[in-house]
Amino acid sequence: MTETVRENQVAEPGKILIVDDNEELLGAISRLLEMQGYSTLTAMSGEEALEIARLEKPDLILLDWILPGVDGIEVCRELKSDEATRGMMILLVTGQGSVDNRIEGLDAGADDFIPKPFKHPELLARIRSSLRLKSATDELTERNRQLVESQYELVRTEKIATIGLLASGIAHEFNNIMAGISGYAQLAKKNPKYMPQLVEVALTQAQRAQELTGSLSSYNRRGEENSACDVQDVIHGALCLVKKEAESNGIEISLDIQEVPTAAISAGQLQEVILNLLINGIHAIEARGGITLSVKRSGPEKMIEITVGDTGSGIPKENLNRIFDPFFTTKGALGGGRQEGTGLGLSVCYNIIQSRGGRITVESAPGMGTTFSIALPVFEQAAGGAVPAASGDPAALENREGNHRILVIDDEEQIRQMLSDFLGTDNVVCRSTGEEAIDVCRTRDFDFIILDVCMKNSSDGIDTFRRLKQADPQARIILCTGNLAESMPEEILESCHAHLLKPFKLDDLSTILNMAVEA
Ligand SMILES: Nc1ncnc2c1ncn2[C@@H]1O[C@H](COP(=O)(O)OP(=O)(O)O)[C@@H](O)[C@H]1O
Ligand SMILES: [Mg+2]
Incomplete structure (x- = not known):
């Protein structure tokens, strides 16, 4: 040195x-x-x-x-x-x-x-000592920067590892969804009497697929200040993701969920915590066993209590106060176990819950099992800002739809067809690329433009939006996205007429069109 x-x-x-x-x-x-x-x-x-x-x-x-x-x-x-x-x-x-x-x-x-x-010697000595200090400080700053960077990297790795653990369950869930729709579609093609069943199955399975993708994309979202979520929905989403993994390990998950107010945490963050606890529970159960998930209001405090208990191996006493430490693990290469683990799951959970003003605690008995308890504050609604509920009266649209001229821009043929069937073929012009859409706008006026922002050519949607707005700043553009979590420039969200998340309810679209007519 x-x-x-x-x-x-x-x-x-x-x-x-x-x-x-x-x-x-x-x-x-x-x-x-x-x-x-x-x-x-x-x-x-x-x-x-x-x-x-x-x-x-x-x-x-x-x-x-x-x-x-x-x-x-x-x-x-x-x-x-x-x-x-x-x-x-x-x-x-x-x-x-x-x-x-x-x-x-x-x-x-x-x-x-x-x-x-x-005196010169004193000056030189002071210069040397200052420069020594500077080089030590520089080195420390650089080390600190590297540390922060590797921490981000690790948290990302931990997320990817969790998704990896769940991948087969997610694929399984999708295949089931598709199996139902595809099966009835084949039957209905042979014999139209199966049409009503196809419609029913398609509707319910589409809903299921939406929940699944919703739980995956919220996992990727960062928690913002002031965010809130419905605990029941989040638990439902997390269960969707781990169900297969639990089943294939002979683990039964039972629920005891009571009605609770909205919790002061983002859905993505809460889901990350619940997923980590569930996966730890699954890992801890060697052969058969069970996990119990409960939600209730806790005592006089404005808190919501969530517990995740398992009948697994339990945690040895000497480890109990180390499990929330980053990198403490009894799994994988670090911990010498056969399961995969990074030792970051619980420390991430701890930080998330702590940052929301909550608490996470553990009780465990070796050989008996472990229960994690989370207490989370209830979300206090800031004054104002309530969003009016969509009225969704399709009859209202039917009375007026004849008046709307609508341009649909989507690269999915089926969606273009469906929208023009719904809105009336006479009123709707469809285009599959931004370029074609801009062309048609040069010669015709539209009351609304329904634009898919996530087309295959990924920059096409946003670019088209900007060009359409440039040509006509008053244009009422309704955006459709496949995934809200994807980064959408603020300026676009602010200047669009409305925003729909695919798969959207046709009633919601009616409401948006009608509200504009009334306004
Ligand atoms: N439900 C549980 N039952 C038994 N041990 C657990 C449980 N949850 C966590 N642990 C212990 O705490 C350690 C740290 O957990 P965690 O931070 O999630 O990291 P990882 O799961 O990657 O090891 C685990 O390796 C395990 O030893
Ligand atoms: Mg873990």
Whole structure:
């Protein structure tokens, strides 16, 4: 270590900016420092010093307190308040060296002082010590940055690992959904009497698919301040994802869910916590066993209590206060177990719950099982901001739809066909690309444009939106997206007429069109 430092000093002793209005002194110090191997820059005023510091980024500034115009203290304050120049060491040269002076200097951010007149050996010693401090600070900053980065990376890895664990369950769920629809479609093709069943199955399975994709995409969403969620929905979504994994391990999941108010946490965050606890429970149950999930209101406090209990191996006493530590695991390469694990699941859960003003605790008995309890605050609705419910009266649309001219832009043929059947073929013009849509808008006017923003050519949707708005800022564009979690520029969400999430309810579309007519 000492070796490297010494070597570094020889290789690159540092760049020093000397600031003094006395030209003679400036020259003398500059020569002295260059003889020691430093490279030097000079400035004779505060303004000049600021300019050179910003441009040349010296490692250290030897700064005279008293300067014409902007003085040393001011230079110090400016450099230390700017992210780009904060790291430079400032050695303030004080005239009198009084205590008051030093306090003012320290407050302005100076790193060290040297009183005038000074002896050369003292000046050189102070410069060396400041530069040592700087290189240690730089190294620490860099290490810290790497640490934060690897933490993000790990949390991402943990999420990917969880999704990986669940992938077969998700595929299974999708296949079941498709099996029902495809089976009845084949039957109905052979014999139209199965048509009503096909319709029923398609509707229920589409709903199921929507719940599944909804639970997957909320997993990826970051929790925002002030977010809230329906605990029951989230639990339902999490169960959708782990059901297969539990079943194939002979684990029964039982529920005891009571009606509770909205919880003050985002759906994505709560789902992440519940998923982690469920997967841990599944891992802990070696052969057969059960997991119980309960939700209730807790006591007089405005809290919601969620518990996840299992009849698994339990946690040895000596591990109980380590399980929430990052990387503590008895699984995978780190923990020597056969299951996969990163040791991050519970620490992520802990941080999420803590950040929402909640608590997470554990009770466990080896050989008997483990129960995690979460207490979460009830969401307190801010005043105002209630969204009016959609009235969804299809009859209302039928009376007026003759008046609307609607352009549908979607790359899915089936969706174009369905929308034009629903809205009336006479009123609807369909186009499958943004380019064609923009073309048709040149010659015809539309009351509404229904635009799929997530077309195969991914930039097409957003780009088309912008171009349509540019051509006609009043255009009423209803956006359809497959996934709300995908990043949608703020400006687009704000300037669209309405926003529908696929698969959407036709009644909702009617409501949007009717409301515009009434307005
Ligand atoms: N329900 C549980 N039953 C028994 N042990 C558990 C349970 N949940 C967590 N643990 C223990 O806590 C450790 C840390 O859990 P976690 O942070 O989720 O990381 P991982 O599951 O990746 O090991 C696990 O390795 C396991 O030893
Ligand atoms: Mg885990």
